[in-house]
Amino acid sequence: MIPLSVPNINGNEWKYIKDCLDTNWVSSVGAYVDKFEQSMAAYTGARFAISTVNGTAALHISLLLSGVQQGDLVIVPNITFIASVNSIRYMSANPLLIDVDPATWQMDLGLLEKFLRSSTSVENGKCVHNSDKRVIRAIMPVHVLGNMCDMDRLTALASEFHLALIEDATESLGSTYKEKHSGRFGRFGCFSYNGNKIITTGGGGMIITDNEELAKKAKHLTTQAKSDPFEYIHDEIGYNYRLVNVLAAMGLAQMESLEGFLQRKKEITDHYNTELSAVSGICFQEITKDVAPNNWLYTVTADKQEELIAHLTKNEIQVRPFWVPMNRLKMFARDLYITENDHSQKVYKNSLSLPCSTGITNSELEFVVKKIKEVYNH
Ligand SMILES: Cc1ncc(COP(=O)(O)O)c(C=O)c1O
Known part of the structure; x- marks a missing residue:
């Protein structure tokens, strides 16, 4: 069988994972978590990178930190992997699906613009859908197959209509628009290291952002929102969305390749x-x-x-x-x-x-x- 898309494990994966096993640093913190995050930040040019258990978790936390609330709408292309849209439902919000461009298979920006101009209004700094009055809080372009939209046009629309921009960049590690890495155009960019992706950790994800405060919050929320280094004091509802050191070790080796x-x-x-x-x-x-x-x-x-x-x-x-x-x-x-x-x-x-x-x-x-x-x- 010639497989569709399988991992390529020929670098330092064994060495780095063995190091985790030898030193007993196998779990939720460790030097490889930090190194993997630093290597993603350096590679993409983002100021901060926060690892997550998978790409879906990265999307979920990014939506949460973008202020998406129950009953909101989030714009997303109609062709995507289900995780993009599921993550919107995790926030008790609903997707607002936009058809794709027949040539590039990305969100059709002409259609998006027409819709925003004809069917929404900006009221008190919020984009509101004219017919049902729901707030359209965010837009999530998906860089389907590693291609991207015209990001100048997309970011201009997002800013004109007050939409938080979260990129589902899960498929686009290594892709750039005008030499700027995917995931760097909005508030958050989310990546996946699922088995079929360009690099893999078996399962894993990453959030990138340039905003220090949001980066700290993302780390906090993905690590059970523990606020005291010793005692089990947690200051909000957090998530166990950590990427473990063993998998981060694999990620670091994959980044080298x-x-x-x-x-x-x-x-x-x-x-x-x-x-x-x-x-x-x-x-x-x-x-x-x-x-x-x-x-x-x-x-x-x-x-x-x-x-x-x-x-x-x-x-x-x-x-x-x-x-x-x-x-x-x-x-x-x-x-x-x-x-x-x-x-x-x-x-x-x-x-x-x-x-x-x-x-x-x-x-x-x-x-x-x-x-x-x-x-x-x-
Ligand atoms: C477009 C898209 N969004 C989200 C995800 C979710 O990533 P993960 O499988 O790491 O949760 C994937 C990949 O699986 C994807 O292809």
Whole structure:
């Protein structure tokens, strides 16, 4: 089986994890937690980085610290992994789903702007939805597959309409817009180190921010809000959202390999793009102007998606369709979905992610391409 996207563990992972085991520093604090956080801050250019148990927890805490309240609305693209939208529901708020751009598969900013101008008003420094008077407190762009929106336009809209900006940057470690790292455009940026991500800790996440006070609060809330170093005094409801030292050790080692992973991901993308460009019926994700993507998970749209899935699976090539659009899941079917042409559904129906682990060999890539062409040549 050629897997879709699996970890690449070839650096100092064993060494650093062994160090944790040898010294007994395996749990919720330790030098590797600090080092991993520092390396993420240094790499992204953020002032602060706070590790979390996973990316979903990072999103949850960021929404909480952005003042999202029960009954609020949070703008989010209709195509995303469910964790983005679940984290909004954890706050007893609701997602306000925006259709995606058919070319870039990111939140459609034209549609967003039209909606904000026609259906909301800013009242007392808050963005209010005209028809039901609910506060639209925040906006959560998701950098789907490591691509990003036009961040100048998005940040201008967020600031004009008083929306707290929280980036779901879980898929975009290594991606930049105008050379600024993803996750650095709003109040918080959230990352994931889930097993299929560009670097992994098995499971893990990170919040980045430039705001010192918010960084301290994020650390406090993710560590049970303990306010006394000795006694068990807690000053608010906190969460056990810590990343343990053993996993942070793995993260630090993975960070050391990140540049090599990014380079290999780019080679894989270039290979597929070159080989598949002549196959009419296959379309590529358009990269937004000024974005340098991390090429995380190679995905195309194909008119013969179903035949491709069947043929590639039969040939032991692991492939995946995109996420089912959020408005089609029963939990979110009654939430507001802003769309004109339901591009989400078309992208979803045709999409196909292809094997692109950094450890994939060139002959495996050639085999995948050959099997794709077989479907089109018949
Ligand atoms: C877009 C998106 N948001 C959120 C998450 C949640 O991250 P995690 O699985 O680390 O909780 C993921 C990845 O799994 C994701 O792809």
